[in-house]
Structures are given as structure tokens and as C-alpha cells.
Amino acid sequence: MTGDISTYRDALTSYLRLVTTAKEVHIEILQRLSGGAIQENWLMVVQVSDGPYQGAQRWVLRTDALSSVPVSLSRAQEFAVLRVAYDAGVKAPKVLWCCQDRAILGRDFFLMECVPGIAAGHRITNDDALTPDRAALVAELGANMARLHTVKPPHLALSFLPPPAADPALASVMTYRGYLDALDVAAPVLEWGLRWCEQHRPEITSPCLLHRDYRTGNYMIHDGHLSGLLDWEFTGWGDPREDIGWFTARCWRFAGPRREAGGIGEIDDFLHGYATVSNAVITRHDLIFWQVMAHLRWAIIALQQADRHLSGQQTSLELALTGRMLPELEIEILALTKGECYA
Structure with a gap:
């Protein structure tokens, strides 16, 4: 496993075709976002050919950094928490899919909608x-x-x-x-x-x-x-x-x-x-x-x-x-x- 998930672009493309049920998916941008000493966040700009996600999509892929601190939740657990919070009316990103198949990236990850704005x-x-x-x-x-x-x-x-x-x-x-x-x-x-x-x-x-x-x-x-x-x-x-x-x-x-x-x-x-x-x-x-x-x-x-x-x-x-x-x-x-x- 390497720290740069851009080397897994082909595997990610195949995964996105599966979860979106689209015939074609093209990842136009895969860029690591700033911050994230404990977890990594990657912006994905994706073109989806058909299906419920047809068109241009801006998603964020969240995955583990190469090391973590003891109190961190797993990505699957964080995904579940985000879903509960979103359903409670909290302003938070809407989560989409969680993947625990390490054949894709070599580590767990989930995808969520990209929230507009600035956090700095x-x-x-x-x-x-x-x-x-x-x-x-x-x-x-x-x-x-x-x-x-x-x-x-x-x-x-x-x-x-x-x-x-x-x-x-x-x-x-x-x-x-x-x-x-x-x-x-x-x-x-x-x-x-x-x-x-x-x-x-x-x-x-x-x-x-x-x-x-x-x-x-x-x-x-x-x-x-x-x-x-x-x-x-x-x-x-x-x-x-x-x-x-x-x-x-x-x-x-x-x-x-x-x-x-x-x-x-x-x-x-x-x-x-x-x-x-x-x-x-x-x-x-x-x-x-x-x-x-x-x-x-x-x-x-x-x-x-x-x-x-x-x-x-x-x-x-x-x-x-x-x-x-x-x-x-x-x-x-x-x-x-x-x-x-x-x-």
C-alpha cells in the first residue's frame, strides 16, 4: 500500500461503475485536499455516463492516513455516524458508499458529497x-x-x-x-x-x-x-x-x-x-x-x-x-x- 491513491485510479473507476450502475465513469480530477493529519481526503471530479448519478459529480473520498491515533473511529464507523447525524438534521456531508474491500485501495474508504465553501x-x-x-x-x-x-x-x-x-x-x-x-x-x-x-x-x-x-x-x-x-x-x-x-x-x-x-x-x-x-x-x-x-x-x-x-x-x-x-x-x-x- 502506498500513500498516493492516485495510483489506484483504474481500480477506483471500476468500483464507481459498480456502485453507480453506470456504463462509463471517468475520473477527471483526483486530488488530495489539504489538512488531514489523521485521515486523508481526496477530491474527485467524476463524469458519469448514465443512471441515477448521470452527469458531473463532485465527491470526496475519505480514507485512513498511513498511521492514526488510538481514539479514531474506523472509516466504516465514521460512515455510519455521518449517516445518523445527517438524518438528524445536522449540516454534514451526505455519505454515499463505504468500501471495506482492500483490493481497491489497500485500505478502507468511503465516498461522500463534496460540501461547498471554505474551512481554513x-x-x-x-x-x-x-x-x-x-x-x-x-x-x-x-x-x-x-x-x-x-x-x-x-x-x-x-x-x-x-x-x-x-x-x-x-x-x-x-x-x-x-x-x-x-x-x-x-x-x-x-x-x-x-x-x-x-x-x-x-x-x-x-x-x-x-x-x-x-x-x-x-x-x-x-x-x-x-x-x-x-x-x-x-x-x-x-x-x-x-x-x-x-x-x-x-x-x-x-x-x-x-x-x-x-x-x-x-x-x-x-x-x-x-x-x-x-x-x-x-x-x-x-x-x-x-x-x-x-x-x-x-x-x-x-x-x-x-x-x-x-x-x-x-x-x-x-x-x-x-x-x-x-x-x-x-x-x-x-x-x-x-x-x-x-x-
Whole structure:
């Protein structure tokens, strides 16, 4: 298996003829999209001769990178999650086909419709022309998240997901402490943050389906509106405030660090949009724990990604540079906890 799926163009063409039931399929463009340190996304511009997909089609092929992180879903699982979310009214790409026949690409993959727009966080948070009505956009993002959170366990189509933890906050602390312990690094600030979270756990609330990477950079904006939420490989059951804490964490605000709602707008507008769909009452104070946990989680993922590079598992400048973000994340953890950690 190689990292360049363009070498499998003939096999992909045959597969597309099969699933589209078309006599002829021509792949005009097969181009890897930017991003995707954990998964790969390839734009496909395809001409289909006949059948239900006749004409020019723009699809995205999503497959595994040559290495992954421990908490990633498989492509078949991510496909199932996307289908459930789409059916719940979440703005997300419509999935088409999932292939687990490794004779095609040498790895699992699925195809979905290409969502129009731009996802680059540094541009979305810096260019007013892309977000002319910031308040409306963040309210839209809040409502979209709330629609995802209407999906509750148990769910037959998502039976592969681990059952929700009895105490999601404590489970998060123990999970990331385990990941940190597995790395050969000294990280006293992260240990501090984990202990703080252990001592400041919020009250338990009803679990729901979480995206777990709902942030600026992982959704598409088109004509000033949300057009689709991307990258679902971390989905699971948990506390709805976890998703909101991740979205509002400073580490995902890019060029808008003072705008709490993803670097786009104000958190009150986001929570107002969320409340148009959900009956849950969520305040700023409720989010502090999950914002601390967001920075801890991202710091540990950054260390894991750097380790992928340093170990030789996957040589990548992007992965190496991700590991260099640790000090900035540690500063925010200390700022949020304000020294309130108990032995």
C-alpha cells in the first residue's frame, strides 16, 4: 500500500461503475485536499455516463492516513455516524458508499458529497467578507450542534460505540491520564490540569452523541453560512458541554482569540442558537471545566502526533510542528485553573 491513491485510479473507476450502475465513469480530477493529519481526503471530479448519478459529480473520498491515533473511529464507523447525524438534521456531508474491500485501495474508504465553501480557520476568523454576520453564523453553529446532541443512546445504528461512561468527566480525566502516562515525556502542567479537573468535576448530565472535534477549521462556510461539519472520527457518547467547551476553547480561535465562539463571534450568540433546539440550560461557568479539558486533550494529542514523527512511524513536518504547540496550551491551562488545584 502506498500513500498516493492516485495510483489506484483504474481500480477506483471500476468500483464507481459498480456502485453507480453506470456504463462509463471517468475520473477527471483526483486530488488530495489539504489538512488531514489523521485521515486523508481526496477530491474527485467524476463524469458519469448514465443512471441515477448521470452527469458531473463532485465527491470526496475519505480514507485512513498511513498511521492514526488510538481514539479514531474506523472509516466504516465514521460512515455510519455521518449517516445518523445527517438524518438528524445536522449540516454534514451526505455519505454515499463505504468500501471495506482492500483490493481497491489497500485500505478502507468511503465516498461522500463534496460540501461547498471554505474551512481554513485562519481565514474564517480574519476575513469579514467570509463572515459578514458573525452573530447569525455562531447562532447557526450552536443550533447545528444542538441537533447533533438530540441523538441519544442507545442507538441501533451506532451500537459499535462504547457505552456512555457513568461519569463522563472522570472518564475523560482517566483516559487522557492514561494516554499521557504512555508517552515518554515529562509534562507537569498537564498533570496539574488533570488533577484540577479530577477535583472540579461538574454534575453528571444525560449523555448524547458528541462530535468531539466540533471547532473552527472542521466546518465549511459558504456565502456566510454553515454548509457542513467535517471530520467525525472522534465521535462518541458523552456530556454535551464537552463539545461546547472544545468549540469555545482559546486554542481553536485562530485569528480571533478574543471572540469566544470559535474565534468567530460571541459565546452568548452561540448559546442562544443552541437553545433554539435544545432545552438544556448551559452557562459560561458550566464550560470552564470542559475548556480546561479541551486544552489538556489537545496538548496530549499534540504530543501523540509529535511522537508519530519522532518514532519514525510517519515522518511529517506537520506532525512535528504540532508538538511544538505545547507551551501555549500549558499557559492557557494554568490561566483557566488559576492555581486552584488540591493535593
